[in-house]
Amino acid sequence: MGRILRGLAGDGNLRVVAADTTDVVEEARLRHGLSPTATAALGRAMTGALLLAQLLLKTPKERLTLRIEGAGPLGGLVAEADAFGHVRGYVKNPKAEAPLREDGKLNVGELLGPGVLRVDRSLPNGEIYTSTVPLVSGEIAEDLAHYLWQSEQIPSAVLLGVRVHGEGEVEVAGGVAVQVMPGAPEEVVARLEANLAGVQGLTPLLKEKGLEGTLEAIFQGLGYTPTDLRALGYAQNEIPVRFQCRCSREKALEALVFFTPEEREDMIVEDGGAEVVCHWCGEVYRLSPEEIRSLVAEVRCPDCGALWLYPRADGSVFRIEGEACRCGRKVEIPSERRAEA
Known part of the structure; x- marks a missing residue:
């Protein structure tokens, strides 16, 4: 089972959401029989949906759905999450693959190809609020940050990562989203940018330091303070993450x-x-x-x-x-x- 942490940094000028999604991405891989790169694509999208659900959803009955429609061999993907850590998703062509990038990493951008990102928010009254933006890179993290700025006017940074090994098993998966609050001092934003520039990859950090250690590294000098989620009924001070479908x-x-x-x-x-x-x-x-x-x-x-x-x-x-x-x-x-x- 995965988990979500929330907190503040930079004297309350940075809103932070982080998730360890290793178990749920591995479950998605097994359920759908995903190739390694398809696993990375869907894993990033599911993690991103969980992070955006924490940032954007206002009531317990709302849901958020990411739809990526691309011209690449994957054919597109869909991921849905709510504010309680429930997530599900699928890709159109689960066995699709793409050659590795020059740096040896999985090439999610090529697997998706050029296309669009659509974000649907299901409101309590049954209405659906939809925003669509073109894909920036197809690597999903940049695309979500672009969406938050273009459609929600929220300056944000999004980090997503999925590392596979062996026969494609998920070794580690997770993500971090940072929302810059209105009026944030320039020195806070500059320090955040410098810290993010020094991150060589999210999955190595998660593998080495775990979720809490990753947040300490990213927000070094910015005074990260975790939110007390026990006040919201989460006894372990974290929101559990589960792959949960609504089929029957x-x-x-x-x-x-x-x-x-x-x-x-x-x-x-x-x-x-x-x-x-x-x-x-x-x-x-x-x-x-x-x-x-x-x-x-x-x-x-x-x-x-x-x-x-x-x-x-x-x-x-x-x-x-x-x-x-x-x-x-x-x-x-x-x-x-x-x-x-």
């Missing part, structure tokens, strides 16, 4: 409602059921014929078969947006079902 057997079954009844019957006849794989975590759900045939309550377009309405087990209802179906027919819900919609 019920959601897997619900995904089949978007197939027509005839297509679902074909699944039963040809395969004896259905197999649904969660793209977020790789969990496999094998659904029986009885479960599949229980999906009989939906309302569909009589012309094209598109799903119009489906009552969920939790009492909520899926309903097509707008008054027209994708085929152009007017959406007409039977009177006995309108109350559900």
Whole structure:
């Protein structure tokens, strides 16, 4: 299990968030069967999502999602986190690889290629606030710092690192984000910049000194002070980090409602059921014929078969947006079902 630390430095002029994500990145590697460079890419993105969630999210019900769409062989990636240290993510092409950089490091930038970074913040009222910026380097840390400045007007520094060894196992992974508060004295910013210029790599620091020692090194002369997280209910004075997906057997079954009844019957006849794989975590759900045939309550377009309405087990209802179906027919819900919609 990983962990998140928070604190202040430079007499309160620097806001600091740091994370050790070694265990959750290794879990992601195993769940998705990632290549070494894909592991580094997703690991950095998951770590970055955790750091930004601490910096940007305002309420417990919010979530933050990073989406990187690139022209490289990875095809893009997605990472989602909340303020409680829960994170999940996936890449489009988990086996994709790229040659090492000239310095011998994993070439995440080439694996992603040119593209864009999109940051979605899911608000408590269900709205999604989205910002998109072009990728600066594709190495993710620089891209997140660029996003914070361009979209949030927050001058920041972001350090991310994933080191693999052996057959691709994650040896160490983590990150540090520093937010410069408004009105920070020039000497504080100059000292921070000098300290960061002296960091030869985040993963060597994490491997040698651990998370606390890494923060002491980065904020030498700036008086780093950890935040007392016990006041927020964290007895160990740190926020635990877990790879946690929101999939379930019920959601897997619900995904089949978007197939027509005839297509679902074909699944039963040809395969004896259905197999649904969660793209977020790789969990496999094998659904029986009885479960599949229980999906009989939906309302569909009589012309094209598109799903119009489906009552969920939790009492909520899926309903097509707008008054027209994708085929152009007017959406007409039977009177006995309108109350559900």
